[in-house]
Amino acid sequence: MIITIDGLNKDQFQPLLEDMFRLRARVFAGRLGWDVTIENDMEIDQFDHMDPSYVVGVDDNMNVISCARVLQTTGPHMLSDVFSAILCGQAPVRSPNIWESTRFCVDTQRLKGEKSKHTVSTATCELMLGILEYAQDSGITDIITVIDPIMDRVLKRSNNAPHGYVGETVPMGKVKALAALLDCTDERIANVREFAGIKGDIFLSEEEAMKRLELKEIAQEMCLAALPDNEMDLEAISKPGASLTDLREYCFDQLAKASTDKEMSAAVALMEMLSDRIGTDDAQELQRLSDRAKITGRDKNTIRSA
16 A cells, blocks of 8 residues: 655654655665665655655555655756756756656565566555656656666566656666656556556555554554563564564464463464564465464463463
8 A cells, every 4th residue: 555745744654754764775775785874774865855755655564665755846856966967968857747756665575475477566566656646646747757777677567668768878876877757647557557457546545544553553562561571572573584484483482472361462463463474465364373363362361260
């Protein structure tokens, strides 16, 4: 699902923004080796202080799995102020109807198990759609974005080929960079949806997003309060690199160790919150895991009352 965050609701979604900045640090500094500034494990630049909007992809447990930043071109933006060499002397694009999209990234570590019939992941296509549909709803006609040749091919493979380019392809550090134009039309949106097999509304309402964040926070507090002496805390086992076997064994270990109703509730809450990491996306399998947790809990209660 997609959440849009801007100057009006950013205070409500500060935890998501922080997760997004951490994802950007892992991707751009860690995986891609870009020369970007990292503070407190977060990647934030000057354009994040210019009232941009963010299109953020989240999973069912409100983990940030993708993100992009969109910024008006009427003021400072990356193409005009950082990548101006692409323009080869041309005036930068400035229009109230054209937005710039930057910092597009997807958490490939967290999505390693994602099933897709295409070489372009569903999460990537959903993020593209989020940008296009959010821009269209805001009255924007075109998106301009600085990309490398690899991303250019990704756009073309996903039925999202640029309708034009600005300036020239130029070397930028270890890669080449070019500026692509994407029109925010119904046809383009339909093409990407058809390619990815995405139907229905992809946006999560603010109300539903806040409700899910509150539930996540409650589950975290329950786990940490009930299991204070664990060597492995919630944040550690939720990291993208954690193995599924470790997560599965850890959750059932907490069920085995639970000696009070509070500890049992916390262990079950932990299992439910990490269900997409410890089990499968198959509904029957998730139900089996949940039933196993409840049976284990009932058995323990019986033993304690005997």
